[in-house]
Structures are given as C-alpha cells and as structure tokens.
C-alpha cells in the first residue's frame with residue numbers, strides 16, 4: 001500500500017503520478033509505454049523520427065495490450081508535426097505531449113478529439129501561455145534532463161514559480177530516478193513527475209543492450225552537453241562521437257529529408273539517434289540525463305515501479 005497520489009490530466013487519471021518521458025528515436029516505443037501504463041503510470045511513445053504510419057502502428061500496438069494511459073511525445077520542431085499528431089490521435093492516444101517549440105494549432109487538433117495537450121515548458125511565461133491556449137497540464141523540464149534542453153535552471157528551482165503561475169497540474173522532469181526524488185518533487189508543488197533516463201534503462205525500453213550498459217557504467221564525468229542542429233543544447237553520454245563534436249568535427253550529412261522545420265545542419269541528429277538505437281553507441285548519439293550516473297541496473301518496468309513505491313514509502317516514514 002502506498003499513499004502516492006494519483007495524477008489527473010484533463011479526463012485521464014493514472015494510479016501513480018509517474019509519466020515515462022517520450023524518448024526518441026525509437027527508445028520509448030509501444031512495449032515500454034504499455035508496460036508503464038499497465039503498472040499504473042502514464043506511458044509515452046516518442047513520435048519524433050517516426051513516419052506518421054509508424055506512429056499509428058505503434059500507438060495501436062500499445063492500445064491493443066493495455067487499457068492504461070498511453071500518450072505520445074512529438075517535437076513541435078519536426079516538419080510533419082501535424083500529420084504525426086493526427087496519426088497518434090487516430091491510433092487512440094490518451095494525451096499529446098509537445099516539446100522543443102510551442103504550437104497553438106495542436107490545441108485545436110487534439111481538442112476536437114477530446115484529447116488533453118501537455119506542453120513541455122522551461123519558464124513561467126510559456127507555462128501561462130500554454131494554460132491560456134488550453135493546456136491540460138505542463139511538464140517543467142530542468143537542466144538535469146536527458147535530450148534537448150530548454151533551460152539552464154534546475155527543475156526544483158524552476159518548479160515553484162511555475163506552480164505559482166498556473167492553475168493546471170505541473171509535472172516535474174529532470175533528475176528524478178528514485179521514490180525519494182518523486183516525494184521531493186511533489187513536496188515542491190508538482191502534481192507528478194516525468195522520468196526519462198530511469199526508464200531508458202529498463203528491460204522493456206527499446207534501447208539496445210550497449211546503450212543500457214552505458215547508463216549503468218556512467219559516472220557524473222561521463223555526462224556531457226552536446227550541440228544539436230535542432231538549435232538547443234542536448235545532454236548525452238560521452239562517447240567517441242561526442243568527443244569529436246566537442247572538437248568541432250561534425251560528420252557529413254549523408255541523406256537529408258528535411259525532417260526539421262529549421263535545422264542547423266551541423267550533422268543529422270535523426271541519423272545519429274537512429275545509429276545509437278541500432279546498437280552503434282560509439283558513433284551514435286546516446287541521450288541521457290545527469291541522473292544516469294545514479295542508475296546502476298536494468299530492471300523490468302514492474303520491478304522499477306514497485307521499487308519507486310517502496311522508496312516513496314520509506315522516504316516518508318517519520319513525517
């Protein structure tokens with residue numbers, strides 16, 4: 001038994017206040033999202049880098065195995081944002097998480113289908129804007145997070161001013177790996193947490209073994225900031241590819257399908273994320289949060305969720 005609260009976003013409620021962050025390309029797919037939803041959290045399929053057809057197939061695959069809450073995460077920065085959102089809605093997505101940019105249109109598309117929209121924000125100003133447009137909740141991502149970063153401030157520093165600025169649920173993301181971290185985040189005013197790195201290193205994650213092992217082996221010194229052609233810095237695990245980039249050596253773009261609305265063209269980020277997902281963790285880009293240094297194993301999602309509840313309970317004893 002646990003007194004961990006439920007999380008309600010629009011018309012959807014999960015038993016546990018835990019969202020598994022969307023992780024592209026093809027790290028959080030149907031198997032991970034469905035397992036998280038089955039265990040009482042909110043599972044998220046990452047849509048960036050997928051064709052609309054693949055998004056639809058993946059969403060349907062998750063829907064077929066769970067009645068829990070399953071949503072999608074799609075970067076506003078991708079050119080086929082609209083088609084990918086529509087594919088997710090057609091596949092039965094329970095919510096749309098939109099990061100890396102701000103879209104007004106998504107509120108209309110999802111609103112017609114009665115599906116809540118949850119923008120990822122890095123400031124109170126953007127959180128208020130999102131609320132005005134009809135956001136059902138916002139995710140506040142701090143500088144600890146894996147993947148693209150929209151702020152240089154820690155999540156627990158940003159969170160209180162965003163909780164103050166809006167009347168919708170605020171979800172904290174970045175650096176959350178244990179039940180004690182969840183308690184700290186909720187005590188700071190969040191309605192829930194979004195966790196990425198911790199779920200990347202689970203059995204059901206679609207990351208290859210070598211990727212998960214890098215998380216297990218990583219120390220703080222191994223987590224670095226890299227340049228991304230999306231126009232935002234990114235957080236990743238140091239490898240030969242990140243070392244070459246740090247020296248200004250970018251790999252040539254072999255094939256460009258103009259997948260981003262605006263691309264810096266330093267290198268092809270989709271190709272490098274796909275390489276890592278395909279098992280080439282030396283020349284691929286291995287996104288990870290700073291908390292990967294605190295991850296030492298690869299549990300199943302069910303084991304992890306039980307552990308998070310136990311840690312939550314233990315951290316509240318004596319209160």
Ligand SMILES: Cc1cc2nc3c(=O)[nH]c(=O)nc-3n(C[C@H](O)[C@H](O)[C@H](O)COP(=O)(O)O)c2cc1C
Pocket residue numbers: 020021022023024025027046048073075098099100120141144145146147148173174175176194195196197198200286287288289290291
């Ligand atoms: C491998 C990886 C890929 C990610 N890809 C995305 C993405 O496609 N879109 C997005 O909004 N966030 C992405 N994120 C961020 C996560 O959804 C989540 O907010 C973040 O990891 C939270 O920080 P944590 O890793 O410290 O838990 C990614 C994170 C990781 C680790």
